[in-house]
Amino acid sequence: MSLNGADRAQASQELMASYNLAGLSRDEIQHDLGFTPHQLERELAVRPTSDPVQMWLLRDYLDRTIRERGRKPAAYTVLTDTARAAAAQGLRLRPAPVATRRG
Known part of the structure; x- marks a missing residue:
């Protein structure tokens, strides 16, 4: 899945909206998904260097x-x-884990 600049900006807004609705901290998300702070920031921003597998994992996890x-x-x-179904044909997408609350 190749996104142009406008699609990346829109996808980032949508992921941020989901992030806000999920009510999880960045630390909780990083823990559950095994992301570093850099990876989480990159996927939320939907940068050109984003990893499509991680981006879909984050999207599915938040959803x-x-x-x-x-x-x-x-x-x-x-x-x-x-779009996810199409991506799954060419990528090895992983199922989203259940969110765990720590602390």
Whole structure:
């Protein structure tokens, strides 16, 4: 999946909206996904250097967390379910883990 600048900006806004809805700290997300602070920042920003597998993992993790907490996820216009299915054909996407609260 190759995103142009406008798509990356839109996808980043959508991921940030999901991040805010999920109610998790960056430390919790990093712990659950095994991301470094740099990796999390890169995927939230949807940079040209973003790893598509990690980007989808973050998207799915946030979406799952929001749903499990009885909330409705923000709408995706770039990282849609259809786009995810297409990405899964060429990438080894991993299932999103369940969010764990620490502390």
